[in-house]
Amino acid sequence: MAGICKMCDQTLGRYNKSGYCRKHLGTANAQNPEWREKHRAGVLRKIKYDPEYKAQLAERARRIGSDPSTRAKRSETFRKGRYWELGNAAQEKGSDARKRAGRSIRERRLSWCPPHLREEYMWLMRSQRVPAAEARVMIEEQNELELARWRRSIGYVEEQKPDLADQVMAEIETGEERDPFLRALSAAVIAFSVSVDDIFSEAREVALVRPRQALALVMRRHGKRTTSDIAAHLHRSDHTSAINWLKRGEEIERKDKEFASAVALVADAWNHEVGSMAA
DNA sequence: GACCAGGGTCATTAACCCTG
DNA sequence: CAGGGTTAATGACCCTGGTC
Incomplete structure (x- = not known):
């Protein structure tokens, strides 16, 4: 049965199920959270299972982003809109976001250090003012000692070093x-x-x-x-x-x-x- | 103290996704 | 095919945390 579009006077076709004309279907979908979620899942699926597409997308974004005129335009937009203020307001001093950022970088930088020795590493650096490279050597030595002890505990015989x-x-x-x-x-x-x-x-x-x-x-x-x-x-x-x-x-x-x-x-x-x- | 990297904000761009 | 949404990276800026 033919009806009228919910957004305009357009007469709909006899098989129309959405209740919207072609022109307004997109708008209606955009306002439907369920549709949006479904759509989003589709895009993500494509990216997940099509690495080539993902790389394409990234490459394109990079290309566009590195174009001098585009960059200048974006800078201008950003300065005019003072968008960084929004960014900063969203993560005040001591906020979870900032702490998360800190944790993330710490995780990356201290990835070489066994978790149980990190406190000791920081103590060497801060209280003892040991340079980072040297403190790292010390921690690595300590870790090696612990590993050696563990190897001995499981019966592994190591070459004896002079005492x-x-x-x-x-x-x-x-x-x-x-x-x-x-x-x-x-x-x-x-x-x-x-x-x-x-x-x-x-x-x-x-x-x-x-x-x-x-x-x-x-x-x-x-x-x-x-x-x-x-x-x-x-x-x-x-x-x-x-x-x-x-x-x-x-x-x-x-x-x-x-x-x-x-x-x-x-x-x-x-x-x-x-x-x-x-x- | 200076420097670096990462996280947060929104707008921008083009191509693709999804639905009917 | 129409039409809006989503994705990617990037821009400026500030703060956090590690390093020198």
């Missing part, structure tokens, strides 16, 4: 004090009235932990050594020991003047300024 701490002991025994670490170690022995064995021992008495903290601080600051390296020099296999020495050492240094001056003495030795110490 750095053993090398240090050998140098002490032969009296060849070429290493700044050995000078600093000697200074720590004097400054804290302990023995080398005490420093290298497993004991956790405060009197023995202090020289380790002082040595760690000096190695970090003056030798730019990694925490793994510091730990190995002080007979520890895990670099987290060094991190703890550094953390606690800094705190104590701020509060305890006596400890601070002992650290300075060890630092002098490291830097070869042994004149004051020998006296």
Whole structure:
């Protein structure tokens, strides 16, 4: 049965089901959320299953976008409409959108860093002022240590590396004090009235932990050594020991003047300024 | 502190999608 | 085929977070 278009006086054909003439059908569809959703799904489907089409679309948009006259026109439109104000209003300071942007970039930049070590990486960067590249090496070393531990736990036998701490002991025994670490170690022995064995021992008495903290601080600051390296020099296999020495050492240094001056003495030795110490 | 990349805003462009 | 919607990238700008 023929009817009249809902939007104009146009007589409709006998098979018309929409109730709209050809001219107004598009407008009616555009106002129908269901139709729009269906249409949208169709476009997305095309893009999803036709990579060539998608690439075509992108290429075209790029081409148009990079045309100087189009760019100038868009800039003008944007400036005139002050559209950035809308963009900024939509994501105020501290908004979820901005945080999301921050998280996204963090995720991309820290993708190399195992999630459980990221806090430690940031601590090295911020509190310890370790340059990014160096902090990354330290974290990667730590990760490698953890992986090695895990490999051992499942029975995988690794090639043995020479023990750095053993090398240090050998140098002490032969009296060849070429290493700044050995000078600093000697200074720590004097400054804290302990023995080398005490420093290298497993004991956790405060009197023995202090020289380790002082040595760690000096190695970090003056030798730019990694925490793994510091730990190995002080007979520890895990670099987290060094991190703890550094953390606690800094705190104590701020509060305890006596400890601070002992650290300075060890630092002098490291830097070869042994004149004051020998006296 | 400077620099970079990403996220948010809307308009613009051409080609394609969908429906009857 | 008509007609509006959708897609892509891009423009300016600010803020966030990482890096130097």
